[in-house]
Amino acid sequence: MTELYPAIDPYEHGMLDVGDGNRLYWETCGNPRGKPAVVLHGGPGSGCSPWHRRLFDPSAYRVVLFDQRNCGRSTPHASAPDTDLASNNTANLIADIERLRRHLGIERWLVFGGSWGSTLALAYAERWPNRVTEIILFGVTTGRRMEFDWLFRGGVAVLFPENWDRLRAGLPAADRDGDIVEAYSRLLHDPDPAIRQQAVLAWCTWESATPAWPPAHGLSPRFRDPAYAMAFARIVTHYVRYNAWLEDGSLLRDAGAIADISGIMVNGRFDLQAPIGWAWDLNRAWPGARLVIVDDAGHDASDAGITRELIRATNQFASRQSASGGE
Numbered sequence: 001m002t003e004l005y006p007a008i009d010p011y012e013h014g015m016l017d018v019g020d021g022n023r024l025y026w027e028t029c030g031n032p033r034g035k036p037a038v039v040l041h042g043g044p045g046s047g048c049s050p051w052h053r054r055l056f057d058p059s060a061y062r063v064v065l066f067d068q069r070n071c072g073r074s075t076p077h078a079s080a081p082d083t084d085l086a087s088n089n090t091a092n093l094i095a096d097i098e099r100l101r102r103h104l105g106i107e108r109w110l111v112f113g114g115s116w117g118s119t120l121a122l123a124y125a126e127r128w129p130n131r132v133t134e135i136i137l138f139g140v141t142t143g144r145r146m147e148f149d150w151l152f153r154g155g156v157a158v159l160f161p162e163n164w165d166r167l168r169a170g171l172p173a174a175d176r177d178g179d180i181v182e183a184y185s186r187l188l189h190d191p192d193p194a195i196r197q198q199a200v201l202a203w204c205t206w207e208s209a210t211p212a213w214p215p216a217h218g219l220s221p222r223f224r225d226p227a228y229a230m231a232f233a234r235i236v237t238h239y240v241r242y243n244a245w246l247e248d249g250s251l252l253r254d255a256g257a258i259a260d261i262s263g264i265m266v267n268g269r270f271d272l273q274a275p276i277g278w279a280w281d282l283n284r285a286w287p288g289a290r291l292v293i294v295d296d297a298g299h300d301a302s303d304a305g306i307t308r309e310l311i312r313a314t315n316q317f318a319s320r321q322s323a324s325g326g327e
Contacts, residue, residue, distance in 0.1 A: 004054040004307065010065075016103055018069070018096045020087035025073035026066040026100055030058040035133075035318060036106045038064045038097065040124070042115035042139070042301075045235030047072025047228075051302065055112075055310050060318040064109070066100060068093055068120075071231045078231035081189075081196070085238045090143075090245045094124050101131060110317055114138040114301050115274060118265075119244065119251065122282075126257040133320065135263040135289070136313045138306060139271055139299050140279035143246040151273055152181050152240045156210060159272060163209040163217070170202030185237040188230070196230070203233040210273050211299040255285035263289030264313040266306055268297030 010027035017023050030053075039052045048065035056063045069088040070078040077083060097120075101109065110133050113121030118137040125132045141147055149155055157164035168176045175183035187199035201219070208220035223229040263286065267279040276293060283291045292313075294305035301307070 004051075004311070005056065005058055006054070007050060008053055008058050015075075016066075016096075016100055018092075018099055020092070021076065022069050022087065023075050024066050024069065024096060024100065026064065026104075028104065029053045029063045029065070030056060030061045032062060034058075034060050034062040035320065036062045036064065036104075036109035037112055037314070038066075038101070038109050040097070040111065040113035040117035040120045041065075041068065041072075042113075042117045043071065043232060043236060044068060044093075044116045044120075044239050045071040045078065045232040046116075047074075052112075055307070056314050057318050061314070062106075064100070064104060064106070066096075069096065071235055077227065078234045079227040081191070081193075085234065088235065088238065089242070090120065090123055090239075093120055094127055097124050098128060098131070107131075108133050110134045110136065110314075112136045112314070115141060115299070116239075118274075119143040119246075122251045122255075122258075123246070125261065126251065126254050129257050129261060132258070132261055134317045135258065135261055136266075136310065136317070137263065137279075138266040138301060138310060139274045140265050140267050140282055141274050142251045142278055142282055143244050144252070144278075145243050145248045147274075147278060148240050148243050150275070151210070152236075153179065156272055160209050160215050163206060163215055167202055167206040170199065181237050181240045184233070185241055188234050188237060197226075200226075200230050200233045203237070204229045207232075207236075212303075213270055213272065213298055252281060252285045255282065258286060259288055261288070262317070264316070265289055265291045266309040266313065267291070267293060268299060268303065268306060269293050269295045270297065271299045273299040 008029050010029050013027035015023045041048045047067045067074040108131050111121045119141045171183050204223040209215040265279050267276050292309045297303040297305045
């Protein structure tokens with residue numbers, strides 16, 4: 001079994017002003033002269049974690065992690081009732097990644113992303129293919145409307161009916177047969193803190209149910225921090241309301257832009273948040289990538305099989321030469 005690399009601390013970190021009043025937390029770990037890699041976390045709104053650092057050989061990689069707008073250690077934080085999310089969108093996140101690359105003096109880097117991070121990685125790589133050496137994705141999503149509908153508008157509810165009914169029950173009766181995402185987004189921004197707290201508990205309980213099988217019926221430990229849970233729920237509903245501001249199917253349609261970039265995709269066969277068929281569709285559009293299916297895994301990235309394959313992927317690309325100097 002492939003083990004996680006030992007825990008490490010950043011050798012450098014800071015806050016990057018990206019405009020619109022936003023400042024992003026970033027950190028670099030590993031070898032300052034190693035192969036550059038950037039980690040794009042999921043959610044959207046999860047923030048980066050020490051676990052991500054341990055997927056890379058610290059002697060071989062210069063690993064860059066950052067918290068996307070309004071989550072993690074970035075400011076302003078979406079848990080604050082007065083934080084405006086208007087400038088938090090996919091186009092601005094792509095621009096933020098580029099701004100961070102230039103700030104760190106990196107010419108090209110490996111792009112690593114899971115779940116929502118895989119959608120963002122594809123969007124970034126298709127926009128800036130000349131800045132990407134390789135791509136590693138897991139829990140693959142491609143930003144299609146059907147994918148958002150599957151998880152957040154009732155598709156996967158056929159497998160989680162009791163959990164879905166609890167989510168619907170958290171809404172006023174008049175909203176239960178409408179767009180649940182719109183309704184929860186409204187409640188999460190209600191001026192009454194009690195209404196906001198009730199909404200975030202219901203939303204995050206739903207998010208806790210679907211990563212693995214059998215479903216969990218309580219709240220995942222990661223949502224026990226109230227600020228984390230509120231920021232996560234607000235940012236997720238914000239993105240899903242607008243289908244991440246992506247033209248439906250555009251990332252698959254434009255996959256030719258990354259045809260010459262080597263990639264590895266890792267997906268659990270029983271991933272119910274990001275069904276294996278989505279990675280299969282991307283592999284058809286991007287045949288140069290290798291799809292690794294972990295037969296007994298779901299969406300949980302900390303699953304031993306998923307972790308093993310991700311470390312194998314980073315190890316495979318570690319020896320590839322990549323410029324780390326600035327422009």
